[in-house]
Amino acid sequence: MKEYRVLFYLLISWVIVFLINEKYVPYKTIRQCKWPNLNQNSKADATTQTNILLIADPQLIDNHTYPGRNSYLLSLSQHTVDQHLKRNYAQLTKLNPNSTIFLGDLLDNGRASTDEYFNKEVARFRSIFPQNRQMYTNLPGNHDIGFGDLIRTEVRDRFSETFGNPNLQTSIAGVEFILVDTTSLSSTKDQINQAALGFVNGLPKKSMPRILLSHVPLSRHPDTKCGPLREKPKFLALGRGYQYQNSLTKEISDFLLDKIEPDLIFSGDDHDYCDIVHDQGTREITIKSMSMAMGIYYPAVQLLSYVKSPEGLKYQTKICYMQTPYINVVVYIVMAVVSIVVILQQNLRLKTGNNSSWTVLPLSRSKREEKSKMGTGGWRKQMCLDVAKEMAFMGVVVILVYKYLIVI
Structure with missing residues (x-):
């Protein structure tokens, strides 16, 4: 012997190293994430707290993400990123959120995929993020369906048939969550924007606290500071290009704020954190991407906790960081x-x-x-x-x- x-x-050393990096480190990292306790002075009301897990831009990389990369390196990249998402999400489910809401860009190239390739990527997405009744994946991003006038209605319809209505009003424990397809709302073409526009115009008068969810962040002044939790120097509010726009126009933003009257806004798309207050006094948090492939050092999700309160929306929210990539x-x-x-x-x-x-x-x-x-x-x-x-x-x-x- x-x-x-x-x-x-x-061989034993390899097994130990694998177990530490693939099992223990994600477990220990996510274990540090705790839901805020909003009922510290009342044990009787502890069950009324609602916990929501918010996830932005998993944006599964595919065969089109890195055009110059050979097939072996691309497969290795896909595996590495998918495993990072999967093992961290598996630990996140142990936090037992009441609901999980995705803020768009589920796939990297859903807008240009054939039906066959799209279905394959959807199966991959669901293998990483197993579906349940408390999960909302219906908010599309520009990588899912495109942006503005370049959106093809058949692509959006395919997304809607797979993931659900992209415009949704739903009540969770006494708070209305308003999900708006702002990528379509940004189009100047009636056949593209009419569904989102009609949805917002048709919302009933506000009768309970409201939280607005948008893939694209709302308009803000270019010099607006995002707070100390942001990695990048600043939010490029005026940036735009092929199939993307960093923020909504001021006209669309004011329209949403006036019609919906949200108490709180969450958005994605930027991949980095940004915490601002609009002129109307509404707070908006642009949350980090969960993916290690989105150009940030510390991917994360957002934890939101709230309770019913006569004074309105009583909430706390904080970042939950994933396992540090590439270590x-x-x-x-x-x-x-x-x-x-x-x-x-x-x-x-x-x-x-x-x-x-x-x-x-x-x-x-x-x-x-x-x-x-x-x-x-x-x-x-x-x-x-x-x-x-x-x-x-x-x-x-x-x-x-x-x-x-x-x-x-």
Whole structure:
């Protein structure tokens, strides 16, 4: 058994490293997220608190996300990002939110996908985020259906048939959540904007607290500060380009604020955090992307808790950070280098004559005797072959362990 010892120790080390990075770290990270306690002075009313999990821009990367990347690297990127989303979301569900609401950009290229490819990506999305009755995925983003005049109604209809009506008024524990398809509302074409426009105009008079949910943030002054929790220097309010616009026009924003009269607004699209108060006194929070592939160092979700109150909407909200991206990738690279060095070192010991009967993989007696008869050149060649075989063997075993024991 001595011949197997180092190989066994390496394999055990890999399993421990995998378990720490893929199981323990996400668990420990999400465990630090706590719902605010809004009933500290009243145990009797503790059950009235409602907890909402808000998720923005998972934007699953696909075959069109990185045009210059070869298929192997693209598959590796997809797997890495999907696993990051999946293992963190699995831990988030243990927070037991009353409802989970997505703020759009579920897919990266839903707006240009064929029906076949779209259905494949939807299945992938649902494997990462298993559906339940308390989940709202119906708010579209510009990557889902496009933006403004470039939206194709058949693409939007496909999204609606799959994920639900993009314009929705729903009551959750005494608070109205108003989800508005602001990507369509931003169009100047009647056939595109009429559904969202008619929905907003048809809303009944406000009778309870309201929270507005929009994929695109509302208009604000270009110099508006987003607060200390933002990573990037500033919010580029006037930025726009093909199939996107960083914020709604002032006219559309004022229209939504006047018609809906929200007590609170949540938006996405920007991928980074931004906490502002509009001139009308309404607070808007643009929440971070949950994805590690959206150009921010610390992906996160938003926790919202509220209770019924005669004074209106009594709430607290805070960021819940995900596992820091790429640290596990760096750890695996270091572990791979260590494994190579260990295997190489043991084979070099054979070359120098120390412990000459030992290799990582066991050798037959005839092979050992043959080694003793080899010259320096033959021994070096044999050592290279042994190292290559042992590395390949170790690599296959590690991949199988990861695929069948670690991946969720």
